[in-house]
Amino acid sequence: MIAFALAWLAAVVPQEPVAVPTTTVAVRGGTVWTMAGEPIADGVVLVRDGKIAAVGRAADVAVPAGVQVLRAAVVTPGLIDAHATVGLTGMRNVPHDQDHVDRASAMQPELRAIDAFQARDELVAYLRGFGITTVHTGHSPNALISGQTMVVKTHGRSVERDVVKPLAMVAVTLGDGGRGSKGPGTRPKSVAMLREQLQKAKEYAARRQKDPDTAVDLGLDVLAQVIAREVPLLVTAHKANDLQAALRVAKEFDVLVVLDGAAEAYTLLPELQAAKCWVIPHPAMARTGGELANGTMELPKLLLDAGVPFALQSGYEGYVPKTRVVLFEAGVAVGHGLPAAAALRALTLDAARLLGVYARLGSLEVGKDGDLALFDGDPFEYTSHCVGVVVDGLVTAGAPR
Amino acid sequence: MQPRPSSRAALAALLLGVVATAQDTPHAFVGARIEPVGAPPIARGTLVVQGGRIVAVGAADAVAVPAGAVTVDVTGKTLIPGLVCSHSHIGSVAGADSSGPIQPEVRALDAIDPRDPGIQKAQAGGITTANVMPGSGHLLSGQTIYLKLRDGRTVDELTIKNADGGVAGGIKMANGTNPQRDAPFPGTRGKAAALVRAQLHRARDHQKKIAAAAGDASKLPDRNLGLEALVEVLEGKRVVHHHTHRADDILTVLRLQQEFGFRCVLHHVSEGGLVAAEIAAAKVPCSVIVIDAPGGKLEAVNLSMTTGAVLDRAGVLVGFHTDDGITDSRLFLRSGALAVRGGMDRDKALAALTIANARMLDLQDRIGTLAVGKDADFVVLTGDPFAVRTRVQQTWIEGKKVFDLDDPKDRVFANGGYGASDGQSMSMCCFQGGQQ
Structure with a gap:
């Protein structure tokens, strides 16, 4: 019922922020721009309770069973x-x-x-x-x-x-x-x-x-x-x-x-x-x-x-x-x-x-806010889309933009 | 818009002007990817131009470079038709003043400054033809002018001539909140429509009187510059370019168009996606504006990057425009690219920047595609038309180069910098304290 209500909200009032509460979410990207070191090919960012809990190559980061995994070609910090x-x-x-x-x-x-x-x-x-x-x-x-x-x-x-x-x-x-x-x-x-x-x-x-x-x-x-x-x-x-x-x-x-x-x-x-x-x-x-x-x-x-x-x-x-x-x-x-x-x-x-907010924002590093942007290609390309957004670990609903 | 048979005389008049100015040595552009629009892309093609016109276009192995031709190596580049902007305010254009809401006698022609840097910036964006529209804030703000953005000293050197020798152009109208002001301007939408209908009835009466005179000068009605322009509208010789945003305002335009039978292009059409079926049924083309975010005025809160795609799928002829200075002519290709982002077919988006707009200006037989016999208006791009890193390298009009990114002076117009905008008149169409 709640899921239906959320879906209805998303469909009818697309501008209304619809946050899907979740404690842990994983984001897997073909390229993950952490902004702390070189971009990671096939990387994963694990966000727990709003904060980044792990960042690394998919092969190295264990994603707990049952955790929602968002995927995109390119992942950047929010x-x-x-x-x-x-x-x-x-x-x-x-x-x-x-x-x-x-x-x-x-x-x-x-x-x-x-x-x-x-x-x-x-x-x-x-x-x-x-x-x-x-x-x-x-x-x-x-x-x-x-x-x-x-x-x-x-x-x-x-x-x-x-x-x-x-x-x-x-x-x-x-x-x-x-x-x-x-x-x-x-x-x-x-x-x-x-x-x-x-x-x-x-x-x-x-x-x-x-x-x-x-x-x-x-x-x-x-x-x-x-x-x-x-x-x-x-x-x-x-x-x-x-x-x-x-x-x-x-x-x-x-x-x-x-x-x-x-x-x-x-x-x-x-x-x-x-x-x-x-x-x-x-x-x-x-x-x-x-x-x-x-x-x-x-x-x-x-x-x-x-x-x-x-x-x-x-x-x-x-x-x-x-x-x-x-x-x-x-x-x-x-x-x-x-x-x-x-x-x-x-x-x-x-x-x-x-x-003056670098302690919390601006890179994908353990302990920082779980803010991520997901793209289906080069983020700067006119014809790419933003296909997902995570703010403080909350996955926000919305059509690709 | 109902297509109008092309006029041979008009074409001849145009070519006469072209031949006089363009060099006669053929130029062959070889090695580029060619996107002719209206024909399949050519991976490695040759474009031959002479006397201001395209004399050959095709695959490298199918087109012979004429003897004595100047060969221009554009290997690795992309050639597309010169861009056509169906709604622009460059060139210091102005139109009607605040004396009344309907001023069809006022001509954009009488305002254009060919030295305005806005024209050079448009060349830098690959625009070769523009429908330059007078101001805003009126039900009818005057006669528009279709300009070839040639390097010219006078406006006459930029005009396109009709068969009758007149200057090619349409007429600019608007509804919604745009023309609403204190009387004699309309205060409501109902009043706006009534004022327009009354004026068109007057024009119809004038038209009847002229017809009744049957060429007898003594029986002709007194000259009336405004009504004469509106008779051209009623006769389909002058296309109505109609600013309209909200779905109900769009339908009002279609209602008036049905009643009086004028030929019309809908401009901006922010809520066009909501009435796509009605627009398609009326066979009225849309010149859509692409803006980075909705809002800024009440009528544009539902503006969307998807409008081009939605209208195209409904069967509407879709073009885009800059509305310069609302969006920058130097980034016109970006409007098509964002429409692709919004779901529009790539080929349709490229057509929407070229041939579709040419059709809306009755210029489809002269410009808008790279085809034999058409004007040699084309753009040399460094890459894919819709890629963010692609630059306009050169712009050619009727076989003459009007922009080259390697020319330091042209580069300033392209990128900006000191002096880039000296003397430029920045027209913010429809800008009235943020309320319009």
């Missing part, structure tokens, strides 16, 4: 989208499902992603169908400081059940996207306002340390964590001058900065190498209008060649597609010179490192 707004930018794109920016003022670091994320939005499940098991999502690049970001699994249950890291970064936007009717009006004004706010946070942190009874300021409280280098600034900027401004601020306040979008980053490779700064390049297929006019689909390859660390993203879209699919964006980067192994690394272990 993919990680290093920057999205999914869950805050709903599929319908009507006011009630758009919670990615509040325009009351230019700087609102106190806005938490966990208070906005709609786990059950159809696009969360849609991304999961392509093997994306974790997203770094949050407030959009539409205000100088639009709010916080978080890391969350794509189960589609609730933010409490699915969240991995409730505060990942603070979203800053320089250039056109950071301007607004509530100010700032120019590039230097944006930078001045950001610097002033960081200065206030510095003073606030010192005051709070001296006197714990100092009244709490939610915004400064978050920025104090930025000053303490506990939380990075995710600075979305595309023009070279804006990217340089971000590096300048990072240096002045000794804060961690991750450059996001970064369409003209290829003009600043020596500076990026010197700053040892992570970049999350814009989606390869991002439209080349406005500040992305000089963008190139070769950016990930150029960053790789220069040794600049990067992860890949779906980004923010105001219109269609309401979410991009980071697997597809990686594919187009592969079509424009990025080696597949590097693309896969960017979607898994590098993203996990960047987001």
Whole structure:
């Protein structure tokens, strides 16, 4: 009866997340990309109680009798989208499902992603169908400081059940996207306002340390964590001058900065190498209008060649597609010179490192989360399909995508 | 769409223009895999072009390279017909303004900037012919223009001529939420249909008056540019290219098409899969958009990668389009590839990027396949058309190379980089605050 009900749900409401509870599941792949050593030919990953219990060649890993075995040509760790707004930018794109920016003022670091994320939005499940098991999502690049970001699994249950890291970064936007009717009006004004706010946070942190009874300021409280280098600034900027401004601020306040979008980053490779700064390049297929006019689909390859660390993203879209699919964006980067192994690394272990979740995610190793993506061929090929997804050991139902 | 007999005069007019510009030395492309579309693939073929036209195509051992021909070695490459995009907004196109919902007198012709980099980017994507459509947000936003993406200084050098010497093109219409605005625009779907029907009745009356004049100039009605364009629609000379997403909106187009008998192509058709049988019965072709995810607007929440496959299996003539800048012309092949991912037959998907779209533009006798007598419009690919690593190596139009990935300037248009988009007008068709 339960099985029938689940099957009925899967058939009638394909977008509804249907997790089949199981304690142990085995995944066997023609090629298993563990991202910890060479890919394993005919490998098996055993997941028990949500965690990886064994990884190795099929000949070496004993699969207990009666355990469900999923098979696919290619198996990878669950993919990680290093920057999205999914869950805050709903599929319908009507006011009630758009919670990615509040325009009351230019700087609102106190806005938490966990208070906005709609786990059950159809696009969360849609991304999961392509093997994306974790997203770094949050407030959009539409205000100088639009709010916080978080890391969350794509189960589609609730933010409490699915969240991995409730505060990942603070979203800053320089250039056109950071301007607004509530100010700032120019590039230097944006930078001045950001610097002033960081200065206030510095003073606030010192005051709070001296006197714990100092009244709490939610915004400064978050920025104090930025000053303490506990939380990075995710600075979305595309023009070279804006990217340089971000590096300048990072240096002045000794804060961690991750450059996001970064369409003209290829003009600043020596500076990026010197700053040892992570970049999350814009989606390869991002439209080349406005500040992305000089963008190139070769950016990930150029960053790789220069040794600049990067992860890949779906980004923010105001219109269609309401979410991009980071697997597809990686594919187009592969079509424009990025080696597949590097693309896969960017979607898994590098993203996990960047987001500070490497202890749990980003590779198939014993003790890590049981997150896997199954493909019927080269994951980056247009005509391949994602044929199975496992998140925390739960096999999620769905047609091949 | 009901096929229209090809016009010899039109072909002659076109060829006249071609012969004047193309070199007469035959060029033979040898060694490539050829996918002619409409004929079986040739593992190792020869394509001979001369005077802007294809003069021979076939297996290497069956086609003789003419004496004196320039031989181009394309061993290891794949040759396919030039891609045809049935719905694009490149070239700084514009159309109707905000003064009213129905403006058939407005021509895309009068907006095209042949130097817009969007055209070069489309060449880089292997697109050789495009139906460039005026704007959006109207019931009828003007006359579209079918462009050959030749390297030209003026729009006239890019146009395709009809038999009567006119510029080839259709007319752009839309329904659903796209044209909904404050009056005089429609506020509801019912109002939208009523406004269109009333206008088509006016056009019918105008058509009758012209017929009644029987060539007597003194009895002709006053000139009316808009109604004249709509008379061309009623006479089947100008195809209606109709933006429509939701299943009920698709059926509304078919209802109006039945009532007035115009020739029509359905565009976008996000929910086409839900009414595939009805579309097939109406024998109306579909130009489908392939987008990476559903949503972004209410009408597209059921958009699916499977639509092409579902419509094709129902017997509908299926093409794809870029809707550039909604999707990027440089990645047009990807639309066909994703349709294959969604279950479409590979050959049908390739046809949907070429001959099917040519049919929707009444250009099936000139372009869309690699066949003797057709325009020498073709693309040299580095590999399989639907493989992610395959690049467009060269694009040829009427025997002239318009794009070469090895040319550093062309490469910037293909990949992007500094200056790639200088002066480009990025048209986000239908973009109105994310609500359309």
